[in-house]
Amino acid sequence: MxxxxxxxxxxxxxxxxxxxxxxxxxxxxxxxxxxxxxxxxxxxxxxxxxxxxxxxxxxxxxxxxxxxxxxxxxxxxxxxxxxxxxxxxxxxxxxxxxxxxxxxxxxxxxxxxxxxQPEPEPEPEPPPPEPVLQPPVEVAAAPVHSGVDLGLGLGTLWGGPGVAPHLLLSARWGLGDVGLDVEAGLGVSREPALNVFEVQGGAFFSYRHAVTERLRLEPAVGAGLVVHAFRLEDAWVSEQRGTQVSPAGWARMKLGWRFTERLAAEVRVALGLLRPVTHVREGETLWSRGGARLETGVQLSWGL
The missing domain is CATH 3.30.160 (Double Stranded RNA Binding Domain)
Incomplete structure (x- = not known):
């Protein structure tokens, strides 16, 4: 046993x-x-x-x-x-x-x-794990936001004998915060003896600054042309129609509110400097505008 x-x-x-x-x-x-x-x-x-x-x-x-x-x-x-x-x-x-x-x-x-009995030998500490070398991770630089924004707005022209409505079309090519804008506008002033149409076109350099996640400011400066066309209502006048072309410059400010990633509403204020125009008939001033013109309006902007 x-x-x-x-x-x-x-x-x-x-x-x-x-x-x-x-x-x-x-x-x-x-x-x-x-x-x-x-x-x-x-x-x-x-x-x-x-x-x-x-x-x-x-x-x-x-x-x-x-x-x-x-x-x-x-x-x-x-x-x-x-x-x-x-x-x-x-x-x-x-x-x-x-x-x-x-x-x-x-x-x-x-x-x-x-x-x-002998004391148990302490178990040897396990060897430290060999460092695992991670392959280098290439961190791609954050892409600079670029895109095209199209805008349609309606506003007012100040500086003539009265307040004239103003229709404005715009496009912006952005590269980050800096952008190149193109604007085309039409202002119409109707008087009893004279109708005036002013077509403008200009290019702007703009800077878009985000105040908050949705609110943004966009100052800009630009230059272009203003085509001043008029038509007299008096049938006895030999020259009832005429056109004048004037170089122009603008200082512009936009305040925008972004609803979605693409859709935004903007308030536009611009001060334009151009050649003054005056229409006189038999010593009577029919229509006059000085060398400065204030443009105000609102517009919707859509990003492509």
Whole structure:
């Protein structure tokens, strides 16, 4: 039975890193070995040590811990020898049954084995993981917003003898915040004796500044031409129609509110400088405009 327990513990030893222990009774005299039933004592000690998690091997083989029992004057001398220390205990015999003696010896040997067993070596720290070199990520530069905005607006011309309606068409080619604008407008002034049509066209350099996510300011300066066409209602006048062309320059400001990514509403104010015009008949001024003209209006802008 003892040999079977030793074989079982050897199987456990080969499967897990446990401490090997041997128990030796060969120092006992033959008479004491039989009187105290040494075979049964070996079996119980081996069983107890296996229960404690040790691997029990033969006393003739190599072992990390060695347990011995020898005769003492008052009983048994128990000895446990480990790699670093050695402990002893004595057990008196003759006070109880053989079973009680075996239980006491097995208990003391288990305690002594735990006392001399080597401390478990700390597990080596795992090597730090090798740094994984990530392939370089090419960060593309944010594309500069560019696009075309088309606008249609209606407003008022100030600077003539009265207030004239003003129709305006515009297109903007933007590259980021800077843009090139083209505008074409038509102003109509109707008087009892004279009708005036002013067609304008100009190119602007503009800068679009975002005040908030939706609100934007857009100052601009531009230059172009204004075609002034008139028609007299008096049938007796030999020259009822005429045309004048004047160079013009503008300083313009737009305040826009963006409803969606494409649709926006804008308020437009522009001050134009151009050649003054006056129409006189028989000393009577029929229509007159100075060299400055104020343009106001609102328009809708649609981005393509």
């Amino acid at each position: 003892t040999a079977l327990l030793c074989a079982l513990s050897l199987v456990v030893l080969t499967q897990s890193p446990v401490v090997s222990v041997s128990f030796d009774l060969r120092a006992l005299p033959e008479q004491d070995y039989r009187r105290w039933d040494g075979v049964e004592l070996e079996r119980k000690v081996a069983l107890r040590l296996i229960q404690e998690g040790f691997a029990v091997v033969s006393p003739r083989g190599p072992a990390q811990l060695r347990l011995r029992a020898s005769r003492a004057p008052d009983g048994l001398l128990l000895e446990a020898v480990g790699p670093r220390q050695r402990v002893e205990q004595r057990v008196r015999v003759g006070r109880g049954s053989i079973a009680e003696l075996h239980l006491e010896v097995a208990q003391k040997l288990a305690e002594m084995t735990r006392a001399v």
